[in-house]
Amino acid sequence: xxxxxxxxxxxxxxxxxxxxxxxxxxxxxxxxxxxxxxxxxxxxxxxxxxxxxxxxxxxxxxxxxxxxxxxxxxxxxxxxxx
Numbered sequence: 038x039x040x041x042x043x044x045x046x047x048x049x050x051x052x053x054x055x056x057x058x059x060x061x062x063x064x065x066x067x068x069x070x071x072x073x074x075x076x077x078x079x080x081x082x083x084x085x086x087x088x089x090x091x092x093x094x095x096x097x098x099x100x101x102x103x104x105x106x107x108x109x110x111x112x113x114x115x116x117x118x119x
Contacts, residue, residue: 067082067085
């Protein structure tokens, strides 16, 4: 039998946090059971994705650019006026 294994790899970057959250939701809502075939799994994934996209929820970013420039000065320098 072919197995699907999702490996969570921590890296830097807030977009990766969003990806990890989506993969976690996918695992709990769709991949929490056995499938008889790869075709059945593909069908279930497509149905889950379609439903998820219809009820899209955005990320609530609370770390503003101003906050980043205060806390991470070397990574978010203030651009010089030309």
